[in-house]
Amino acid sequence: MTRWPLPEPMRLALAEAARAANEGEVPIGAVIVKNGDVIAAAHNRTRQLPDPTAHAELLAIRHAAETLQQERLDGCELWVTLEPCAMCAGAIAHARIARVYYAAPDPKGGGVEHGARVFEQAQCLHRPEVYAGMGEAEAAGLLRDFFRARR
Amino acid sequence: MTRWPLPEPMRLALAEAARAANEGEVPIGAVIVKNGDVIAAAHNRTRQLPDPTAHAELLAIRHAAETLQQERLDGCELWVTLEPCAMCAGAIAHARIARVYYAAPDPKGGGVEHGARVFEQAQCLHRPEVYAGMGEAEAAGLLRDFFRARR
Numbered sequence: 001m002t003r004w005p006l007p008e009p010m011r012l013a014l015a016e017a018a019r020a021a022n023e024g025e026v027p028i029g030a031v032i033v034k035n036g037d038v039i040a041a042a043h044n045r046t047r048q049l050p051d052p053t054a055h056a057e058l059l060a061i062r063h064a065a066e067t068l069q070q071e072r073l074d075g076c077e078l079w080v081t082l083e084p085c086a087m088c089a090g091a092i093a094h095a096r097i098a099r100v101y102y103a104a105p106d107p108k109g110g111g112v113e114h115g116a117r118v119f120e121q122a123q124c125l126h127r128p129e130v131y132a133g134m135g136e137a138e139a140a141g142l143l144r145d146f147f148r149a150r151r
Numbered sequence: 152m153t154r155w156p157l158p159e160p161m162r163l164a165l166a167e168a169a170r171a172a173n174e175g176e177v178p179i180g181a182v183i184v185k186n187g188d189v190i191a192a193a194h195n196r197t198r199q200l201p202d203p204t205a206h207a208e209l210l211a212i213r214h215a216a217e218t219l220q221q222e223r224l225d226g227c228e229l230w231v232t233l234e235p236c237a238m239c240a241g242a243i244a245h246a247r248i249a250r251v252y253y254a255a256p257d258p259k260g261g262g263v264e265h266g267a268r269v270f271e272q273a274q275c276l277h278r279p280e281v282y283a284g285m286g287e288a289e290a291a292g293l294l295r296d297f298f299r300a301r302r
Contacts, residue, residue: 050222052246090236116274123236123262
């Protein structure tokens with residue numbers, strides 16, 4: 001059986017996640033696409049910087065805003081390997097990201113379909129379209145291998 | 152009648168908020184204190200940078216982590232003029248901030264006592280002590296004047 005190939009942005013996000021693991025960071029990667037072009041790619045760097053806010057999504061959003069020289073990333077897509085946490089979901093809403101694609105759900109730390117459910121709150125001023133599940137096995141595998149090796 | 156003076160960190164946070172207004176940014180300020188010393192002070196800079204994540208709390212947390220060269224701000228206090236949004240509440244939890252003092256509640260955008268209620272979720276791995284209300288009139292006044300002038 002041949003699996004349908006993952007979309008290019010998700011493959012890039014997974015490559016970013018693998019890069020994080022090689023650097024001793026929790027393997028999560030994110031990519032931002034505008035009009036079909038990748039304008040930012042990042043992975044978790046909380047330990048290296050050190051910066052507790054340096055999640056893949058937040059770094060990618062900051063980079064994209066700097067690149068475009070605008071606070072709002074209207075029309076942009078964010079592709080990320082794990083369900084965003086409450087912090088990152090909030091950042092996605094502030095950035096006006098149009099669509100979010102995430103690979104694996106995160107029952108323990110997610111803030112989209114779990115816990116804070118940031119986009120479902122009346123206080124959320126922008127709700128992106130959300131698509132989940134593409135690349136879930138690959139994304140979850142990277143995380144599992146990373147934490148297994150550290151036990 | 153003489154009002155009880157505000158604690159020094161909240162006065163500094165209000166001064167940061169006033170600075171933001173002078174720069175055309177939404178007037179919100181934040182200060183981080185460790186062992187009685189101010190180790191970071193910041194105000195909203197989303198427009199100037201531009202960076203949709205550049206809320207006062209997030210900038211203060213990043214600055215404090217860089218100063219201390221550690222990802223976790225154990226034992227630190229965050230003083231901020233407005234109830235943190237979901238993004239900032241998430242960042243506060245990731246940073247392991249011990250205590251949060253905020254001046255004004257934010258029914259429209261807050262994520263602590265409103266909306267996402269980030270610290271009340273099972274997915275929140277660290278719950279700071281939260282104290283609200285000190286300096287509320289001053290903080291809300293700065294915001295009201297700012298938005299009134301822009302209408």
